[in-house]
Amino acid sequence: MFENLSDKLDRAFKVLKGQGSISEINVAETMKEIRKALLDADVNYKTAKAFTDDVKQKALGENVLTTISPGQLLTKIMNDELTQLMGGSTAELDLSAPLTIILIAGLNGAGKTTFTGKLANYLKTQLKKKPLLVADDIYRPAAIDQLEVLGGQIGVPVYANRESKDPVAIALEGIAQAKANGNNVVIIDTAGRLAIDEAMMQEIERVKAATKPHEILFVVDAMTGQDAVNTAKVFNDRLDFTGAVLTKLDGDTRGGAALSIKSVVEKPIKFIGTGEKMEALDVFHPDRMASRILG
Numbered sequence: 001m002f003e004n005l006s007d008k009l010d011r012a013f014k015v016l017k018g019q020g021s022i023s024e025i026n027v028a029e030t031m032k033e034i035r036k037a038l039l040d041a042d043v044n045y046k047t048a049k050a051f052t053d054d055v056k057q058k059a060l061g062e063n064v065l066t067t068i069s070p071g072q073l074l075t076k077i078m079n080d081e082l083t084q085l086m087g088g089s090t091a092e093l094d095l096s097a098p099l100t101i102i103l104i105a106g107l108n109g110a111g112k113t114t115f116t117g118k119l120a121n122y123l124k125t126q127l128k129k130k131p132l133l134v135a136d137d138i139y140r141p142a143a144i145d146q147l148e149v150l151g152g153q154i155g156v157p158v159y160a161n162r163e164s165k166d167p168v169a170i171a172l173e174g175i176a177q178a179k180a181n182g183n184n185v186v187i188i189d190t191a192g193r194l195a196i197d198e199a200m201m202q203e204i205e206r207v208k209a210a211t212k213p214h215e216i217l218f219v220v221d222a223m224t225g226q227d228a229v230n231t232a233k234v235f236n237d238r239l240d241f242t243g244a245v246l247t248k249l250d251g252d253t254r255g256g257a258a259l260s261i262k263s264v265v266e267k268p269i270k271f272i273g274t275g276e277k278m279e280a281l282d283v284f285h286p287d288r289m290a291s292r293i294l295g
Protein backbone atom coordinates (compact mmCIF):
# COMPACT_ATOMS: atom_id res chain seq x y z
CA MET A 1 0.00 0.00 0.00
CA PHE A 2 2.76 2.43 0.91
CA GLU A 3 5.60 2.95 -1.48
CA ASN A 4 8.67 1.90 0.37
CA LEU A 5 10.73 4.89 1.47
CA SER A 6 13.93 3.34 0.18
CA ASP A 7 12.30 3.13 -3.27
CA LYS A 8 11.35 6.78 -3.02
CA LEU A 9 14.86 7.68 -1.98
CA ASP A 10 16.33 5.63 -4.79
CA ARG A 11 14.10 7.53 -7.18
CA ALA A 12 15.06 10.87 -5.70
CA PHE A 13 18.71 9.95 -5.66
CA LYS A 14 18.95 9.03 -9.32
CA VAL A 15 20.13 12.57 -9.91
CA LEU A 16 22.84 12.07 -7.35
CA LYS A 17 24.73 9.37 -9.16
CA GLY A 18 28.38 10.09 -9.50
CA GLN A 19 28.42 12.91 -6.99
CA GLY A 20 30.77 12.72 -4.06
CA SER A 21 28.79 14.57 -1.44
CA ILE A 22 25.27 15.60 -0.61
CA SER A 23 24.73 19.14 -1.83
CA GLU A 24 22.07 21.79 -1.20
CA ILE A 25 20.47 21.27 -4.61
CA ASN A 26 20.17 17.53 -4.67
CA VAL A 27 19.08 17.32 -1.06
CA ALA A 28 16.11 19.71 -1.41
CA GLU A 29 14.19 17.42 -3.76
CA THR A 30 14.92 14.43 -1.58
CA MET A 31 13.68 16.20 1.53
CA LYS A 32 10.41 16.85 -0.25
CA GLU A 33 10.08 13.10 -0.89
CA ILE A 34 10.88 12.30 2.71
CA ARG A 35 8.38 14.86 3.96
CA LYS A 36 5.71 13.24 1.77
CA ALA A 37 6.60 9.80 3.10
CA LEU A 38 6.34 11.06 6.68
CA LEU A 39 2.95 12.63 6.00
CA ASP A 40 1.82 9.28 4.52
CA ALA A 41 2.93 7.71 7.79
CA ASP A 42 0.66 10.13 9.72
CA VAL A 43 3.40 12.39 11.02
CA ASN A 44 1.92 15.89 11.28
CA TYR A 45 3.16 18.56 8.91
CA LYS A 46 5.00 20.73 11.43
CA THR A 47 6.90 17.78 12.83
CA ALA A 48 7.76 16.47 9.36
CA LYS A 49 9.02 19.89 8.29
CA ALA A 50 11.16 20.40 11.39
CA PHE A 51 12.54 16.89 10.98
CA THR A 52 13.51 17.26 7.32
CA ASP A 53 15.09 20.66 7.96
CA ASP A 54 17.18 19.10 10.66
CA VAL A 55 18.17 16.06 8.60
CA LYS A 56 19.07 18.37 5.72
CA GLN A 57 21.48 20.31 7.92
CA LYS A 58 23.07 17.09 9.10
CA ALA A 59 23.30 15.61 5.60
CA LEU A 60 24.76 18.64 3.86
CA GLY A 61 28.44 18.33 3.20
CA GLU A 62 28.56 14.71 4.44
CA ASN A 63 31.02 12.80 2.35
CA VAL A 64 29.52 9.89 0.56
CA LEU A 65 31.89 7.00 0.74
CA THR A 66 32.10 4.66 -2.18
CA THR A 67 30.81 1.83 -0.01
CA ILE A 68 27.64 3.64 1.03
CA SER A 69 25.15 5.27 -1.29
CA PRO A 70 23.71 8.72 -0.53
CA GLY A 71 20.38 6.98 -0.03
CA GLN A 72 21.82 4.65 2.58
CA LEU A 73 23.63 7.51 4.28
CA LEU A 74 20.48 9.63 4.48
CA THR A 75 18.43 6.67 5.68
CA LYS A 76 20.90 6.15 8.51
CA ILE A 77 20.88 9.84 9.46
CA MET A 78 17.09 9.78 9.45
CA ASN A 79 16.85 6.60 11.46
CA ASP A 80 19.18 7.99 14.14
CA GLU A 81 17.38 11.30 14.16
CA LEU A 82 13.89 9.75 14.41
CA THR A 83 15.06 7.47 17.21
CA GLN A 84 16.40 10.46 19.13
CA LEU A 85 13.23 12.47 18.50
CA MET A 86 11.16 9.66 19.95
CA GLY A 87 13.18 9.66 23.13
CA GLY A 88 16.27 7.66 22.19
CA SER A 89 15.60 4.78 24.52
CA THR A 90 12.66 3.07 26.18
CA ALA A 91 10.86 5.17 28.82
CA GLU A 92 10.17 2.99 31.84
CA LEU A 93 7.17 3.21 34.15
CA ASP A 94 7.83 4.73 37.55
CA LEU A 95 7.04 1.82 39.85
CA SER A 96 9.16 2.97 42.77
CA ALA A 97 6.33 3.71 45.23
CA PRO A 98 5.22 0.96 47.64
CA LEU A 99 1.76 1.34 46.09
CA THR A 100 1.96 2.72 42.56
CA ILE A 101 -1.20 4.40 41.27
CA ILE A 102 -1.69 4.42 37.49
CA LEU A 103 -4.54 6.38 35.91
CA ILE A 104 -5.68 5.42 32.40
CA ALA A 105 -7.23 8.14 30.21
CA GLY A 106 -8.34 8.50 26.62
CA LEU A 107 -11.23 8.68 24.19
CA ASN A 108 -13.96 6.08 23.97
CA GLY A 109 -12.86 3.10 21.91
CA ALA A 110 -9.17 4.00 22.08
CA GLY A 111 -8.43 0.70 23.78
CA LYS A 112 -8.21 1.80 27.44
CA THR A 113 -9.92 -1.19 29.02
CA THR A 114 -8.00 -3.64 26.84
CA PHE A 115 -4.74 -1.87 27.69
CA THR A 116 -5.62 -1.84 31.41
CA GLY A 117 -5.86 -5.64 31.27
CA LYS A 118 -2.69 -5.97 29.20
CA LEU A 119 -0.72 -3.71 31.53
CA ALA A 120 -1.85 -5.68 34.59
CA ASN A 121 -0.89 -8.90 32.83
CA TYR A 122 2.54 -7.46 31.93
CA LEU A 123 3.15 -6.20 35.48
CA LYS A 124 2.11 -9.52 36.95
CA THR A 125 3.93 -11.89 34.61
CA GLN A 126 7.02 -9.87 33.61
CA LEU A 127 7.69 -7.70 36.67
CA LYS A 128 6.16 -9.96 39.33
CA LYS A 129 3.97 -7.15 40.67
CA LYS A 130 0.61 -7.61 42.39
CA PRO A 131 -1.81 -5.31 40.53
CA LEU A 132 -5.44 -4.52 41.29
CA LEU A 133 -7.74 -3.01 38.68
CA VAL A 134 -10.39 -0.39 39.41
CA ALA A 135 -13.44 -0.13 37.12
CA ASP A 136 -14.08 3.61 37.28
CA ASP A 137 -16.56 4.02 34.44
CA ILE A 138 -19.92 4.89 36.03
CA TYR A 139 -21.69 5.38 32.70
CA ARG A 140 -21.33 2.01 31.02
CA PRO A 141 -22.04 -1.09 33.14
CA ALA A 142 -20.70 -3.09 30.17
CA ALA A 143 -17.28 -1.51 30.74
CA ILE A 144 -17.25 -2.91 34.29
CA ASP A 145 -18.24 -6.36 32.94
CA GLN A 146 -15.47 -6.12 30.33
CA LEU A 147 -12.82 -5.33 32.94
CA GLU A 148 -14.07 -8.12 35.22
CA VAL A 149 -13.82 -10.62 32.35
CA LEU A 150 -10.27 -9.48 31.56
CA GLY A 151 -9.31 -9.60 35.25
CA GLY A 152 -10.66 -13.16 35.42
CA GLN A 153 -8.66 -14.18 32.35
CA ILE A 154 -5.35 -12.92 33.72
CA GLY A 155 -6.01 -13.70 37.38
CA VAL A 156 -5.94 -10.11 38.62
CA PRO A 157 -8.54 -8.74 41.10
CA VAL A 158 -10.95 -6.03 39.94
CA TYR A 159 -12.58 -3.50 42.26
CA ALA A 160 -16.01 -2.26 41.15
CA ASN A 161 -18.93 -0.54 42.89
CA ARG A 162 -22.03 -0.69 40.73
CA GLU A 163 -24.10 1.22 43.28
CA SER A 164 -21.93 4.33 43.26
CA LYS A 165 -22.13 7.24 40.83
CA ASP A 166 -19.01 8.92 42.21
CA PRO A 167 -15.81 8.09 40.28
CA VAL A 168 -13.60 9.81 42.89
CA ALA A 169 -15.07 7.71 45.71
CA ILE A 170 -14.80 4.49 43.66
CA ALA A 171 -11.13 5.17 42.86
CA LEU A 172 -10.35 5.83 46.54
CA GLU A 173 -12.24 2.70 47.60
CA GLY A 174 -10.22 0.71 45.08
CA ILE A 175 -6.96 2.08 46.50
CA ALA A 176 -8.10 1.24 50.04
CA GLN A 177 -8.93 -2.28 48.90
CA ALA A 178 -5.49 -2.64 47.30
CA LYS A 179 -3.85 -1.57 50.58
CA ALA A 180 -5.96 -4.05 52.53
CA ASN A 181 -5.15 -6.86 50.06
CA GLY A 182 -1.42 -6.19 49.85
CA ASN A 183 -1.44 -5.18 46.16
CA ASN A 184 1.40 -2.92 45.05
CA VAL A 185 -0.02 -1.41 41.85
CA VAL A 186 -3.50 0.03 41.26
CA ILE A 187 -4.61 0.67 37.70
CA ILE A 188 -7.69 2.88 37.39
CA ASP A 189 -9.63 2.43 34.14
CA THR A 190 -11.67 5.60 33.61
CA ALA A 191 -14.67 6.27 31.38
CA GLY A 192 -14.00 7.21 27.79
CA ARG A 193 -14.55 10.88 27.18
CA LEU A 194 -14.67 13.20 24.26
CA ALA A 195 -11.86 15.72 24.44
CA ILE A 196 -14.44 18.48 24.08
CA ASP A 197 -16.63 17.19 26.91
CA GLU A 198 -15.90 19.68 29.67
CA ALA A 199 -17.81 17.89 32.44
CA MET A 200 -16.02 14.61 31.72
CA MET A 201 -12.63 16.31 31.63
CA GLN A 202 -13.35 17.91 35.00
CA GLU A 203 -14.34 14.53 36.36
CA ILE A 204 -11.02 12.90 35.48
CA GLU A 205 -9.17 15.95 36.83
CA ARG A 206 -10.96 15.35 40.15
CA VAL A 207 -9.97 11.66 40.11
CA LYS A 208 -6.39 12.73 39.46
CA ALA A 209 -6.42 15.29 42.30
CA ALA A 210 -7.84 12.75 44.77
CA THR A 211 -5.68 9.75 43.86
CA LYS A 212 -2.38 11.53 43.08
CA PRO A 213 -1.29 8.99 40.47
CA HIS A 214 2.39 8.26 39.86
CA GLU A 215 1.64 7.58 36.22
CA ILE A 216 -1.12 8.93 33.98
CA LEU A 217 -1.17 7.00 30.73
CA PHE A 218 -2.99 8.49 27.78
CA VAL A 219 -4.25 5.74 25.46
CA VAL A 220 -4.72 6.61 21.81
CA ASP A 221 -5.67 4.65 18.71
CA ALA A 222 -2.75 4.84 16.27
CA MET A 223 -5.19 4.35 13.40
CA THR A 224 -6.66 7.81 14.06
CA GLY A 225 -3.54 9.27 12.46
CA GLN A 226 -3.34 13.04 12.56
CA ASP A 227 -6.22 13.32 15.05
CA ALA A 228 -4.18 11.39 17.61
CA VAL A 229 -1.85 14.30 18.15
CA ASN A 230 -4.66 16.84 18.62
CA THR A 231 -6.34 14.58 21.16
CA ALA A 232 -3.02 14.08 22.93
CA LYS A 233 -2.57 17.82 23.17
CA VAL A 234 -6.00 18.38 24.75
CA PHE A 235 -5.53 15.56 27.29
CA ASN A 236 -2.01 16.69 28.12
CA ASP A 237 -3.11 20.29 28.68
CA ARG A 238 -5.72 19.05 31.17
CA LEU A 239 -3.96 16.12 32.81
CA ASP A 240 -0.22 16.59 32.24
CA PHE A 241 0.07 12.87 31.53
CA THR A 242 3.32 10.96 32.08
CA GLY A 243 3.23 8.80 28.99
CA ALA A 244 1.23 7.76 25.96
CA VAL A 245 0.14 4.33 24.77
CA LEU A 246 -0.40 3.76 21.05
CA THR A 247 -2.91 1.01 20.39
CA LYS A 248 -3.87 -0.95 17.27
CA LEU A 249 -0.41 -0.90 15.76
CA ASP A 250 -1.17 -4.37 14.40
CA GLY A 251 -3.20 -2.49 11.77
CA ASP A 252 -1.59 -1.11 8.65
CA THR A 253 -0.75 2.29 10.10
CA ARG A 254 2.87 3.31 9.94
CA GLY A 255 2.79 4.78 13.43
CA GLY A 256 3.84 8.32 12.62
CA ALA A 257 1.55 9.43 15.47
CA ALA A 258 4.31 8.28 17.83
CA LEU A 259 6.68 10.89 16.45
CA SER A 260 4.06 13.65 16.37
CA ILE A 261 2.90 13.01 19.93
CA LYS A 262 6.44 12.98 21.26
CA SER A 263 7.39 16.19 19.48
CA VAL A 264 4.14 18.09 20.04
CA VAL A 265 3.38 17.24 23.67
CA GLU A 266 6.92 16.27 24.68
CA LYS A 267 5.83 13.15 26.52
CA PRO A 268 7.26 9.69 25.92
CA ILE A 269 5.36 6.82 24.34
CA LYS A 270 5.62 4.02 26.89
CA PHE A 271 3.75 1.08 25.35
CA ILE A 272 2.25 -0.06 22.09
CA GLY A 273 -0.76 -2.33 21.64
CA THR A 274 -0.45 -4.88 18.85
CA GLY A 275 -3.65 -6.89 19.06
CA GLU A 276 -6.76 -7.70 21.08
CA LYS A 277 -5.20 -10.47 23.18
CA MET A 278 -3.85 -9.81 26.67
CA GLU A 279 -0.31 -10.66 25.54
CA ALA A 280 -0.38 -8.20 22.63
CA LEU A 281 1.52 -5.43 24.41
CA ASP A 282 5.05 -4.21 23.80
CA VAL A 283 7.25 -1.75 25.59
CA PHE A 284 7.88 1.12 23.17
CA HIS A 285 11.26 0.99 21.40
CA PRO A 286 12.06 4.26 19.58
CA ASP A 287 14.53 2.60 17.18
CA ARG A 288 12.01 -0.04 16.08
CA MET A 289 9.35 2.61 15.53
CA ALA A 290 11.83 4.69 13.51
CA SER A 291 12.34 1.77 11.13
CA ARG A 292 8.60 1.24 10.88
CA ILE A 293 7.92 4.88 10.07
CA LEU A 294 10.64 4.96 7.44
CA GLY A 295 9.33 1.68 5.98
Ligand code: GDP
Nearest residue numbers: 108109110111112113114247248273274275276
Ligand atom coordinates in the same frame (compact mmCIF):
# COMPACT_ATOMS: atom_id res chain seq x y z
P1 GDP B 1 -12.01 1.72 25.48
O1 GDP B 1 -13.39 2.19 25.12
O2 GDP B 1 -11.00 2.82 25.31
O3 GDP B 1 -11.93 1.06 26.82
O4 GDP B 1 -11.61 0.64 24.37
P2 GDP B 1 -11.59 -0.96 24.44
O5 GDP B 1 -10.47 -1.43 25.30
O6 GDP B 1 -12.96 -1.46 24.74
O7 GDP B 1 -11.17 -1.30 22.94
C1 GDP B 1 -11.99 -0.96 21.84
C2 GDP B 1 -11.83 -2.02 20.76
O8 GDP B 1 -10.49 -2.00 20.26
C3 GDP B 1 -12.05 -3.44 21.27
O9 GDP B 1 -12.73 -4.16 20.26
C4 GDP B 1 -10.64 -3.98 21.47
O10 GDP B 1 -10.58 -5.39 21.31
C5 GDP B 1 -9.89 -3.28 20.36
N1 GDP B 1 -8.45 -3.10 20.67
C6 GDP B 1 -7.87 -2.55 21.75
N2 GDP B 1 -6.53 -2.53 21.64
C7 GDP B 1 -6.24 -3.10 20.43
C8 GDP B 1 -5.01 -3.36 19.71
O11 GDP B 1 -3.88 -3.08 20.13
N3 GDP B 1 -5.16 -3.94 18.48
C9 GDP B 1 -6.39 -4.27 17.95
N4 GDP B 1 -6.43 -4.82 16.74
N5 GDP B 1 -7.54 -4.02 18.60
C10 GDP B 1 -7.47 -3.46 19.82
